[in-house]
Structures are given as structure tokens and as C-alpha cells.
Amino acid sequence: MLSRIKHLRSIVVIFTAVVVGPQCFAAERESAEVLLARMAEASRSLNYSGTFTYEDGAGSVESLAITHKVQEGVEIERIAHLNGPPRVFSLPQKSSNCESVGSLLLKGDGAAFKPNPNYAYSVRGRNRVAGRIVDLLRVIPKDELRYGFTLGLDVETGLMLFAVVRSPKRILERVQFTSLNLQGGESSNAQLAKNTPCQELRVISRSPLAPTWVPDGFALAGYTYSEKTGHVETYTDGLVSFSVTVQTRLAESNEALQGEAQRGATVIKLALVAVENVPVQITIVGEIPPATANRILRLVRPSNKG
Incomplete structure (x- = not known):
């Protein structure tokens, strides 16, 4: 019985590749800029x-919802193992329309979105992920x-359904959707937010220490402080x-x-440093x-913001 199922499955695969495949993937390609803008908007x-x-690239695989x-x-946004x-x-709740400079890099703002010039981009055809x-x-x-990436962006919505992160030597991690349920597409609130002009928000950090160097293209996207977590600055280059x-407090408690x-x-x-x-x-x-990361860490200096 098992061999019969495998045989039938092979016939279906061959039939699909010959009869359906070319028609499924035959379409005019969007530019990389358009694809990235749609991804940012959909996200x-x-x-x-x-x-x-x-x-994770070392053989460990996790399933998440x-x-x-x-x-x-x-x-x-909620993620469950x-x-x-x-x-x-x-994930921390945030406004879907007004963002800082760094957040705009990460999320994009539709037509105004521009790819980061520190990367080259190449559209490599089409494939199927999670049946899409x-x-x-x-x-x-x-x-x-x-690092470099290969992204699979849903043709219908622009949502990222597949991502591979690569170093020059190997694949570091892979994320791939296995199912997707669009819950009515965009909400009216999301559509309203998307169509509402946003005034740029300036992120102000009060961290006593901050990097004096970050790679080209990175911008400060957020800053938070609490007694438990300390001062946290977040930087992004859009990807x-x-x-x-x-x-x-952690350092003073000998738990560093x-x-x-x-x-x-x-x-x-x-790292534990003395200031x-x-x-x-x-x-x-x-x-x-x-x-x-080592270079950023070495060039952290007092910021005179505290």
C-alpha cells in the first residue's frame, strides 16, 4: 500500500510540474524595490x-505559530512554540503608522521605501511556500x-513567507511558513493608518553609554529603560x-x-567594563x-546623556 501511495504521489508531482508549473510561475517580475516596499507594508x-x-543552521528545528x-x-503580535x-x-505593541527614522527603515512607508544601498538585490524567479x-x-x-539573505515574498500580499540567512561560508538560519491564514486582509484601522501621513518621530536615548560607531546604513530605532533591563538602544538597517x-545594577550585584x-x-x-x-x-x-558585534562593543563610550 505504501509503495502504491508513493507511486501515485510521483505521478501527481510529474503531472503538476508539466501541466501546471510553468503557468503558475509565469508572470512579469516586480523590481526589488517594489518587492521590499510591499513586504514592509504587509508586515x-x-x-x-x-x-x-x-x-538554526546546526540542525535544530522548531515549529512556531x-x-x-x-x-x-x-x-x-503573538508567537507560540x-x-x-x-x-x-x-511583542511590544506599537503604532502602525507613526515611526522613528530607524523604524521607518525597518517597516517602510509604502511608496517612500528605498532599499538599503549597502546591499545588492536580485530577483530570482518564483517558487511555492505553504501552498502560495x-x-x-x-x-x-x-x-x-x-549577512546576506534569500527572501520568499508572497505574490498576493507581499508578506515574507521564507527567509534564509547566509554567511560567506554557510547557511546560518532558515525560516519558512508551513501555513498561512489571512484574516480578512487589512483591517480598516490598518488601511487608515497606512493612508495617514506620518510625522517622523525622533528617538531620544538617555543611555549613559552608547556606540560611537555602527555600520553604514544603521539608525537608532528605539530606546527603553527599566531598572530590570537597564538602558536598551535598538539599531536597524532596514533588514x-x-x-x-x-x-x-547587574554589574554591581556580581551577576555580570x-x-x-x-x-x-x-x-x-x-562584556564588563569600568566607567x-x-x-x-x-x-x-x-x-x-x-x-x-566586537567592533561595536569596543567603541562603546560615555554618551553624556544620562
């Missing part, structure tokens, strides 16, 4: 849910300070991001850590090469 305005897999919606102009210990993460046709876009870094966390760890494309660098004889824990976390 903030669509209501959807789905499941996807995450592979995601729900994204816009309510009264505010984005809400489907294997291993139950874990649920709710996607445009394949190669994003190639022009320096060694960042990836990293954070710089400064903590004094030093060293480096990496999973997939995400690197973590921890005016006060121990300070500095942590760099982001989807950047370890050498880039």
Missing part, C-alpha cells in the same frame, strides 16, 4: 495567522559587516537589527557575565557577524 498592515519552522493583527491603529516546553511571546506562490529575492551585502544594553554565544544568525556579546570606577555590563544582541 505592518495585514491581519494574519500561521505556522512556520525555524532552523504566529498571530498578527492591527487594532485601533496598534500592531499586536509548538514543540518543546510551552512558550509564548507577545512567492517571489524569490536575493539580498547580497556589499561589505563583511552584515536586520541589533541592541545595545547597558546595566549597572562576559563572553560570546551564537545561535543561527543571532550573536550575543557580553569612572563603576562596573557596567554591556550586552550586544543582533543578527550581525561576531566581528561586527
Whole structure:
């Protein structure tokens, strides 16, 4: 019986490739700029849910579920792990229309979106992901300070359904949707937010320490502070991001850590430094090469903002 099923499956695959395949993928290609603008717009305005897999490049694979919606102009996103210990993460809620310079780089603003000039872009045809046709876009870094990508962008909505992150030597991580449910497309609030002109918001950081160097194209996207987490600055170049966390209480409590760890494309660098004889824990976390994180860490200096 099993061999019979395999035989029938082979016939279906061959028939689909010969009869359906060319027609499915035959269409005029969009430019890389248009594809990226649609991706940025879809990521903030669509209501959807789905499941996807995450592979870290070392053989570990996780299954996750995601729900994204816009309510009264505010984005809400929830991610739950489907294997291993139950874990649920709710990303911080944020306005879907007014963003900082860094957030606009990351999210885009429709027609005004421009690709980062520190990458080269190449549209590589089409494929299928989660039963949906996607445009394949190669994003190639022009320096060694960042990674390259292959993105699969849903033809209908622009949503990213597939992403591979590469170093010059190997694949670091892979994310791929296995199912997608569009929940009525855009909400009226999302459509209103998208069509409403946004006044640029300026992110003001009060961190006592800050990087004096970041790679070209990166901008400050956010700043938060709490006694528990310390000062957290977030930077993005529109495709990836990293954070710089400064903590004094952790360092003073002898709980500070030093060293480096990496999973997939995400690197973590921890260092304990003395600033005016006060121990300070500095942590760099982001989807950047370890050498880039090291350079950022070495060039963190007092900012005179505290």
C-alpha cells in the first residue's frame, strides 16, 4: 500500500510540474524595490495567522505559530512554540503608522521605501511556500559587516513567507511558513493608518553609554529603560537589527557575565567594563557577524546623556 501511495504521489508531482508549473510561475517580475516596499507594508498592515519552522543552521528545528493583527491603529503580535516546553511571546505593541527614522527603515512607508544601498538585490524567479506562490529575492551585502539573505515574498500580499540567512561560508538560519491564514486582509484601522501621513518621530536615548560607531546604513530605532533591563538602544538597517544594553545594577550585584554565544544568525556579546570606577555590563544582541558585534562593543563610550 505504501509503495502504491508513493507511486501515485510521483505521478501527481510529474503531472503538476508539466501541466501546471510553468503557468503558475509565469508572470512579469516586480523590481526589488517594489518587492521590499510591499513586504514592509504587509508586515505592518495585514491581519494574519500561521505556522512556520525555524532552523538554526546546526540542525535544530522548531515549529512556531504566529498571530498578527492591527487594532485601533496598534500592531499586536503573538508567537507560540509548538514543540518543546510551552512558550509564548507577545511583542511590544506599537503604532502602525507613526515611526522613528530607524523604524521607518525597518517597516517602510509604502511608496517612500528605498532599499538599503549597502546591499545588492536580485530577483530570482518564483517558487511555492505553504501552498502560495512567492517571489524569490536575493539580498547580497556589499561589505563583511552584515549577512546576506534569500527572501520568499508572497505574490498576493507581499508578506515574507521564507527567509534564509547566509554567511560567506554557510547557511546560518532558515525560516519558512508551513501555513498561512489571512484574516480578512487589512483591517480598516490598518488601511487608515497606512493612508495617514506620518510625522517622523525622533528617538531620544538617555543611555549613559552608547556606540560611537555602527555600520553604514544603521539608525537608532528605539530606546527603553527599566531598572530590570537597564538602558536598551535598538539599531536597524532596514533588514536586520541589533541592541545595545547597558546595566549597572547587574554589574554591581556580581551577576555580570562576559563572553560570546551564537545561535543561527543571532550573536550575543557580553562584556564588563569600568566607567569612572563603576562596573557596567554591556550586552550586544543582533543578527550581525561576531566581528561586527566586537567592533561595536569596543567603541562603546560615555554618551553624556544620562
